[in-house]
Amino acid sequence: MDTSKKINIQIWSTTSLFNENLELIEKFKFDNDLIFPANNNELEIVAFASTDGKPLANARVNLSTKPHTLTGPEWRNTNNLVSRWPKDSAKKLEKRIKDGIVRLQSKLNVYSGVTDVNGKFYFKCSSWHVCGNEEKPASDLITVDIRGVSANHVVSCGIKLVEIPNDKNNGFILKEGILGKYCQDFLLKTLLKIGEQWKAADQKQKPFVVTESSLRWGGLIPIHLTHRFGLSLDLRPISTNNNSTSVGSPNYSRSGTRKLLELLHISGATEIIFNDPIYDWVKLDSKHNDHIHVTWYRLPNEPWLNFFSK
Numbered sequence: 001m002d003t004s005k006k007i008n009i010q011i012w013s014t015t016s017l018f019n020e021n022l023e024l025i026e027k028f029k030f031d032n033d034l035i036f037p038a039n040n041n042e043l044e045i046v047a048f049a050s051t052d053g054k055p056l057a058n059a060r061v062n063l064s065t066k067p068h069t070l071t072g073p074e075w076r077n078t079n080n081l082v083s084r085w086p087k088d089s090a091k092k093l094e095k096r097i098k099d100g101i102v103r104l105q106s107k108l109n110v111y112s113g114v115t116d117v118n119g120k121f122y123f124k125c126s127s128w129h130v131c132g133n134e135e136k137p138a139s140d141l142i143t144v145d146i147r148g149v150s151a152n153h154v155v156s157c158g159i160k161l162v163e164i165p166n167d168k169n170n171g172f173i174l175k176e177g178i179l180g181k182y183c184q185d186f187l188l189k190t191l192l193k194i195g196e197q198w199k200a201a202d203q204k205q206k207p208f209v210v211t212e213s214s215l216r217w218g219g220l221i222p223i224h225l226t227h228r229f230g231l232s233l234d235l236r237p238i239s240t241n242n243n244s245t246s247v248g249s250p251n252y253s254r255s256g257t258r259k260l261l262e263l264l265h266i267s268g269a270t271e272i273i274f275n276d277p278i279y280d281w282v283k284l285d286s287k288h289n290d291h292i293h294v295t296w297y298r299l300p301n302e303p304w305l306n307f308f309s310k
Helices: 078-082 087-098 185-201 254-266
Strands: 007-017 042-051 060-069 112-114 120-126 139-146 149-157 172-174 208-212 232-235 271-274 282-284 292-295
Touching (some): 112 120, 172 185, 185 254, 254 292
Parallel strands (some): 172 208
Antiparallel strands (some): 042 120, 232 292
16 A cells, blocks of 8 residues: 555745845845845745654655746846846856856755654755746745655745835836836835925926836846845936936036935935046946936945855
């Protein structure tokens, strides 16, 4: 008689092991099966095996994972993914994937073992960096196999962000076709305050334009490497005719851009990158001629890099 068919497997997450060193401005509560998309954040998971209602001790356990949602090659295949970034960024991203710093799917701390005397087997699932813009975050399927009987458990990866409203009455609008229109609640409140201050400074001034923030669930967002957790924005410099502009262009408004930079700085931004030395706290970068990059991370230089894979 094949007794393996009597084996019952139950799987559940016990703890979300959130790495506090990320120094986010706000603390987040995570669902048991939702991992924050920064390195070294983990879920502790337990598989419980029983047979005829009794714990199955010392039974061999084999684990495997595979993408469950957001499974397209543009996200889960290295070559397809990096091709969506500019040449320099793509090279950097490809190396980080190769080195294990950026992961395109979940990673387990072990892939085999045996159940303990109580029929339980504990393991950890590490976060990855593909989160997505869909209604639900990217997820991976973990399969637990014990003596030929298998059970599945779905784990998701992401951070719950809020949508930035596209309303000129707020003092700002979103670029048409914007991909990353989500941010942390803290940043939305900050942005709305900046918008009010912008309108108060000059009632005739047109709304400034947000060109990028983060995806709905955070994580990798083409073509950026830093817009991961909803605390960064890209903004258009101010123009004289409300069209797109860049430093040195005939329609570039240095005075208008100066005012916007001032409001960003006063709001508590930790880093502002632009290619016009209007203020000494602006970090100059020739790649930021046509947009201002601003972040409110406490660790502004790609904070997720502080958490290297185990």
